[in-house]
Amino acid sequence: MRVGVVTFPGTLDDRDAARAVRAGGAEAVSLWHGDADLKKVDAVILPGGFSYGDYLRCGAISRFAPVMTLIIEEAKKGMPLLGICNGFQVLCESHLLPGALTRNSDLHFLCRDQKISIENINTPWTSSFTQGEEILIPLKNGEGSFQCDDATLKLLEGEGRIIARYVGENPNGSRNLIAGITNVQGNVVGLMPHPEHAIDTLTGPSAQGLGFFTSILNALVK
Amino acid sequence: MTKIVVDVMLKPEILDPQGNAVASALPRLGFTFAQSVRQGKRFEIEVAGEPTAAQLAEVEKAAEVLLSNPVIENYVVRVEK
Numbered sequence: 001m002r003v004g005v006v007t008f009p010g011t012l013d014d015r016d017a018a019r020a021v022r023a024g025g026a027e028a029v030s031l032w033h034g035d036a037d038l039k040k041v042d043a044v045i046l047p048g049g050f051s052y053g054d055y056l057r058c059g060a061i062s063r064f065a066p067v068m069t070l071i072i073e074e075a076k077k078g079m080p081l082l083g084i085c086n087g088f089q090v091l092c093e094s095h096l097l098p099g100a101l102t103r104n105s106d107l108h109f110l111c112r113d114q115k116i117s118i119e120n121i122n123t124p125w126t127s128s129f130t131q132g133e134e135i136l137i138p139l140k141n142g143e144g145s146f147q148c149d150d151a152t153l154k155l156l157e158g159e160g161r162i163i164a165r166y167v168g169e170n171p172n173g174s175r176n177l178i179a180g181i182t183n184v185q186g187n188v189v190g191l192m193p194h195p196e197h198a199i200d201t202l203t204g205p206s207a208q209g210l211g212f213f214t215s216i217l218n219a220l221v222k
Numbered sequence: 223m224t225k226i227v228v229d230v231m232l233k234p235e236i237l238d239p240q241g242n243a244v245a246s247a248l249p250r251l252g253f254t255f256a257q258s259v260r261q262g263k264r265f266e267i268e269v270a271g272e273p274t275a276a277q278l279a280e281v282e283k284a285a286e287v288l289l290s291n292p293v294i295e296n297y298v299v300r301v302e303k
Contacts, residue, residue, distance in 0.1 A: 093291065099293060103240060106239070107239045
């Protein structure tokens with residue numbers, strides 16, 4: 001099973017994401033932003049970082065990269081797609097996910113270990129977890145506050161499309177403590193904190209982030 | 223050469239932490255006039271000659287697709303005299 005990891009200029013976490021894919025048991029395939037070629041991957045991860053320097057708005061320019069055109073097409077047909085941190089911002093800018101990520105409410109760049117609860121285990125990225133499972137993974141961003149209008153929020157809540165929530169104090173002002181959401185079909189997931197940095201206890205606060213990467217392998221094998 | 227200006231502002235209902243930070247910095251410097259501050263972006267686009275209606279429509283489209291995020295921002299396009 002081949003999982004693509006996209007590198008944009010300014011991407012930081014592509015190597016950790018690829019490492020996490022391998023730890024989860026799948027083959028990691030590097031995808032370059034400028035290539036209109038998905039190299040026959042079965043799923044794609046948009047990793048964290050500061051693609052195109054976060055110029056204009058986070059993710060606003062990446063959305064128009066040649067590789068994104070293909071990814072958006074395939075995601076609309078059902079290909080599993082995970083956007084982490086900056087990747088989540090790209091998914092919102094691409095309109096694959098609703099809402100937008102805005103400046104943290106206290107204006108600080110946050111970098112810390114954060115407990116989140118997994119609230120939807122019916123996506124290809126979260127099926128290894130148990131409903132309501134609490135995991136500890138790093139959170140590091142300046143613009144992680146999820147915002148949307150009331151109607152969208154009601155829809156996300158009503159359809160169970162909030163896949164993860166912050167546990168405890170709201171770190172960044174996100175509406176309803178949202179840490180991650182999914183699209184209507186459930187194949188596209190955006191997540192602000194970083195599971196790829198928590199796949200072993202040598203380098204991360206836990207190994208609980210690995211669940212996202214074992215989930216995708218299970219989904220693809222089925 | 224004509225300058226087309228696109229002003230992009232966060233929608234009124236979207237929290238603007240940067241504007242709030244500016245609003246709280248002003249009184250510390252003795253400026254007490256501000257009840258609130260909202261911070262936005264301004265794009266200055268130069269075109270050759272007088273912009274045509276078609277060009278302005280293109281700028282509107284660019285403002286909608288790229289310069290602003292309609293989920294959280296509003297924009298205004300105007301020609302600077």
